[in-house]
Amino acid sequence: MVAHVEEVCVAASHQGKGLGLIIIQALNATAKDLGVGKLILNCSDKNVKFYEKCGYSTAGQQMELKYNSS
Ligand SMILES: CC(C)(COP(=O)(O)OP(=O)(O)OC[C@H]1O[C@@H](n2cnc3c(N)ncnc32)[C@H](O)[C@@H]1OP(=O)(O)O)[C@@H](O)C(=O)NCCC(=O)NCCS
Incomplete structure (x- = not known):
């Protein structure tokens, strides 16, 4: 089983405080x-x-094919 982490975001005013x-x-x-x-x-x-710093390492490259829904 593989999990995909998406859209991690910390409010600009609270970045750099260890929340991420x-x-x-x-x-x-x-x-x-x-x-x-x-x-x-x-x-x-x-x-x-x-x-x-979160334990991840670079592994290969990403490729994508996008279709715009708009
Ligand atoms: C990227 C993001 C989630 C990090 O969250 P954060 O709360 O600011 O990060 P933390 O304070 O938990 O940082 C943890 C460690 O990583 C380091 N770090 C954080 N961002 C870094 C950066 N861009 N480059 C280098 N080091 C970084 C911190 O210095 C800290 O190191 P330390 O433990 O040695 O002091 C946050 O900056 C963010 O929301 N950015 C905008 C949205 C974004 O780009 N999201 C990622 C989508 S893939």
Whole structure:
């Protein structure tokens, strides 16, 4: 089972206070409890260091094909 982490966001006024780390740690622990074998996510280059501090590592590249619904 694989879990996909999406749209993690901390209000700008509260960033840098450790809240993002707490959110990801809670997600990681919940996924582990549910028997998830791997968590994956997409992020911009500027957030790589943050996710590394949350225990994630870079793995391959992402590709997508988008259809705009509008
Ligand atoms: C990315 C985001 C969720 C991080 O949440 P946060 O609450 O600000 O991060 P934390 O305070 O928990 O940071 C945890 C650690 O990561 C580091 N860190 C956080 N963002 C970082 C960044 N962009 N680059 C490098 N290090 C970063 C912190 O310095 C801290 O390190 P420390 O424990 O050594 O002090 C938050 O900045 C955010 O919501 N950004 C806008 C939305 C966004 O880009 N979401 C990601 C979508 S993939």
